[in-house]
Amino acid sequence: MPIVRNSKQRTAIYTELCSRCDHPTAEELYLSLKEINPTLSLATVYRNLKQLCEEGKAICIRGDVSDRFDATVSPHYHLSCKECHGLYDLDIPEIPEIGNAAQSRFGGRIDTYTLIYKGVCEECLKALN
DSSP states (O other), X not given: OOOOOOOHHHHHHHHHHHTOSSOOOHXXXXXXXXXXXXXXXXXXXXXXXXXXXXXTSOEEEOOXXXXXXXXXXXXXXXXXXXXXXXXXXXXXXXXXXXXXXXXXXXXXXXXXXXXXXXXXXXXXXXXXX
């Protein structure tokens, strides 16, 4: 694995990701950082997010519309809203039986998993009623 430099841009990207709970896309991070880092490129954001994920400092959650990123790397669950396409943390305890059941039926090794519930978030549900 190549050595990764800890640049000012990389630090800014990681700090911004850690400060957010909305699971931003690379584009959303880029737009929020561009004002204070005018030399920042979208390619730099993508490259650094990939490296942060490879290092285990962030996770990439594949979405229906676009990939989203999360600095919370401990096991937790999400809700993907079918209306606004937002991705939200679910405040429920981890259910170890889910991972154990999958591992017991798989011949290989499961290192991690992502569980995403699909539905309608609270705000969208209010707007629909």
